[in-house]
Amino acid sequence: MPEHVLGIREELNLLTYGPSEILLAKDGNAIAGAVRFALRQDARRQHGLIADLSVHEDYARQGIEEELIVAAEERLKAAGVTKIDAIVRDGEGGTVPFYERGYWASRKMVLLTWNLQALSDLDKNHEFTIEEQPSPDPEFLASFVLDSYQPYWRWWKEYKEDTRWHRVEYPAEPEAPPSEDLAQEMRARVETRVAAFGKAAPQTLFAARLDGEIVGLCDAKAAADDITFDWGLLVRRDYGGRRIGSALLGHALHWLKAQGLTAARIVTTSGLDDYDPTVYLYAASHGGVIRAEYLNLVKRRLYGTHTRDAGES
Numbered sequence: 001m002p003e004h005v006l007g008i009r010e011e012l013n014l015l016t017y018g019p020s021e022i023l024l025a026k027d028g029n030a031i032a033g034a035v036r037f038a039l040r041q042d043a044r045r046q047h048g049l050i051a052d053l054s055v056h057e058d059y060a061r062q063g064i065e066e067e068l069i070v071a072a073e074e075r076l077k078a079a080g081v082t083k084i085d086a087i088v089r090d091g092e093g094g095t096v097p098f099y100e101r102g103y104w105a106s107r108k109m110v111l112l113t114w115n116l117q118a119l120s121d122l123d124k125n126h127e128f129t130i131e132e133q134p135s136p137d138p139e140f141l142a143s144f145v146l147d148s149y150q151p152y153w154r155w156w157k158e159y160k161e162d163t164r165w166h167r168v169e170y171p172a173e174p175e176a177p178p179s180e181d182l183a184q185e186m187r188a189r190v191e192t193r194v195a196a197f198g199k200a201a202p203q204t205l206f207a208a209r210l211d212g213e214i215v216g217l218c219d220a221k222a223a224a225d226d227i228t229f230d231w232g233l234l235v236r237r238d239y240g241g242r243r244i245g246s247a248l249l250g251h252a253l254h255w256l257k258a259q260g261l262t263a264a265r266i267v268t269t270s271g272l273d274d275y276d277p278t279v280y281l282y283a284a285s286h287g288g289v290i291r292a293e294y295l296n297l298v299k300r301r302l303y304g305t306h307t308r309d310a311g312e313s
Contacts, residue, residue, distance in 0.1 A: 001022060005020065005036070006018075006019055006020045006021075006022070007019055007020070008041060010227075011049060011051065011087060012051075012087050012109050012111070012267055012294050013085060013087055013107075013109060013269075013294075013296045014109070014154075014155035014267060014269065015040065015042075015085070015155060015161075016040070016041040016042070017038040017039060017040055017041060017048075017049040018038050018039075018041060019038065020036045020037065020038040020049075021036070021037055021038070021075070022034055022035070022036050023035050023036075023037070023068055023071050023072055023075075025055070025059075025064050025067065025068055027059070030056075031056070032055060032056055032058075032059040032064055033053075033054060033055035033056060033059060033064045033065065033068055034052070034053075034054055034068070035050060035051075035052060035053045035054070035068040035069065035071075035072050036049075036050070036051050036052040036072075037049060037050050037051075037072040037075060037076055038051075039076070039079060039081065040081075045083075046080055046081050046082045046083070047081055047082070047083045047084070047085060048076035048079065048081035048083070048084045048085070049084070049085050049086075049087070050069060050072045050073070050076075050084060050085075050086045050087075051086070051087040051088075053065060053068060053069065053088070053095045053098065055068070065095065065098040066098055066101075069086075069098060069099065069101075070101075073299075073302070077302050081302070082300065082302065083162075083298065083299070083300050083302075084298070084299045084300075084302070085296055085297070085298060086099050086103060086296075086297040086298075086299070087109075087294055087295075087296060087297075088294065088295050088297060089292060089293070089294055089295075090108065090293040090294060090295050091293060094295075096295060096297070099297050099299075101299075102299045102300075102301040103297040103298065103299045104164065104297065104298055104299075105164070105272055105295050105296070105297055105298075106153075106161075106162055106163065106164055106165065106296050106297070106298045107152065107153050107163075107164075107165045107269050107270065107271065107272065107295075107296050108165075108269070108270045108271065108272055108293055108294070108295055108296075109267055109268070109269055109270070109293070109294040109295075109296065110267070110268055110269075110270055110275065110276075110279050110290055110292075110293050110294075111265065111266075111267050111290070111291045111292045111293070111294070112265070112266050112267075112268070112279070112282045112283065112288045112289060112290055112291065113263055113264065113265050113288070113289055113291050114253055114263065114264040114265075114286060114287055114288050114289070115262070115263060115287060115289075116253060116256060116257040116261055116262055116263055116264055117257075117262055118287055119250075119253055119254060119257060119286060119287070120286070120287075122247075122250045122251065122254060123243075123246070123247065123250065125243060125247055127210065127242065128208050128209060128210040128215065128242070128244060128247070129208070129209050129210075130206055130207070130208055130209075130247055130248065130251050131206070131207050131209060132204055132205070132206055132207075132251070132255075133204070133205045133206070133207055134198075134203075134204045134205070135198075136194075136197065136205045136207075138191065138194045138195065138197075140214075141194050141197075141205070141217070142187060142190045142191050142194050144214070144217055144234060145190050145194075145217075145231055145234060146186065146187060146190060147174075147236070148217075148234035148235060148236060148237065149234075149235055149236065149237035149240060149277075151168040151170070151276060151277065152165050152168065152269055152270055152271055152276045153165060153269050154269060155189070155269075156186050156189045156190045156193075157186060158182060158185055158186055158189065159177045159178060159182045159186070162298055164272070165270070165271040165272055166271055166272055166273045166274075167271055167273050167274050168271065170277065174237070193230055197219075197230075200221070200223065201221050201222050201223040201226075202221070202222040202259055203219065203220065203221040203222070203230075204219070204220055204255055205217060205218070205219045205220075206218050206219075206220070206248050206251045206252055206255070207248075208235075208244045208247065208248055210239070210244075215235065215236045215239040215244060216233070216234060216235040216236065216239065216244040216245060216248050217231070217233075217234045217235075217248065218231075218232065218233050218234070218245075218248035218249055218251070218252045219231050219232070219252070220252035220253070220255050220256050220264075222256060222259035222260070222261055224260075224261055226265070227265050227266060227267055228256055228261065228264045228265055228266065229252070229264075229265075229266045232266050232268060232278060232282075233245045233248060233249055233278050233281065233282075235248075240277075245278070245281050245285075246281060246285040246286070249281070249282070249285060249286060250285070250286055252264075253286055266282065268282070272295075
């Protein structure tokens with residue numbers, strides 16, 4: 001198996017798991033199906049992952065899918081997990097129906113791409129200025145990330161991880177974590193990513209400044225054949241609707257093109273019944289295309305006892 005499949009990596013739900021193991025269903029020497037499972041890298045979280053369920057068309061819908069899921073669950077339970085996240089592709093051809101045994105959908109992940117060779121010229125806006133910050137101030141960047149407009153779950157919102165997201169009203173009001181420990185943990189997760197800025201691949205940050213204040217940010221990472229944003233667009237909640245996000249994204253995409261990339265990619269989380277506002281912006285400006293949608297399914301009924309998750313009905 002390729003190293004990136006079995007190694008430690010950030011999954012489509014934007015959380016880190018690994019190393020992975022593969023379970024195979026075989027008919028003699030023929031491989032009928034497979035599934036991947038892994039443990040969460042965060043040692044404080046006894047969480048497991050099930051992903052990449054696949055069954056050959058000759059064996060499909062004969063019960064092998066469910067058997068693979070159960071086999072992966074048993075191995076994760078033996079490792080002591082208290083929660084399982086399953087990542088499944090949504091829509092036609094997806095595997096959602098095979099996860100009906102105790103799973104519920106918490107949120108959606110949307111994969112978008114841009115063809116950088118087809119970018120249009122940048123629009124000029126005299127209301128605000130866009131400046132590049134190749135070495136951003138870590139404290140300022142971390143604070144801006146946490147304070148920007150985020151109506152749905154983000155990978156740093158640990159305390160919101162298992163919330164069932166349907167719709168939110170605009171503008172979403174800021175909501176503090178339920179405890180100081182969770183607030184510090186959330187900041188630590190952001191600060192860890194900020195500390196790694198530019199180390200894995202060439203990376204920069206664009207800032208929108210209005211009346212002397214920074215009101216929006218967008219990072220860009222020249223990681224070929226990988227996700228090219230760590231945070232994507234971040235705009236102050238009181239400055240929406242001024243095309244700040246579109247301008248920032250345009251500069252970030254043109255920078256990625258200048259680094260020799262031909263495509264840009266982002267995975268962003270959203271609600272189950274509607275998209276996050278940034279999804280609309282990504283898709284409506286600069287030629288962004290939604291390539292796939294995935295669901296994060298959650299299961300906690302593993303040992304005969306169950307504690308209700310936030311948002312679970």
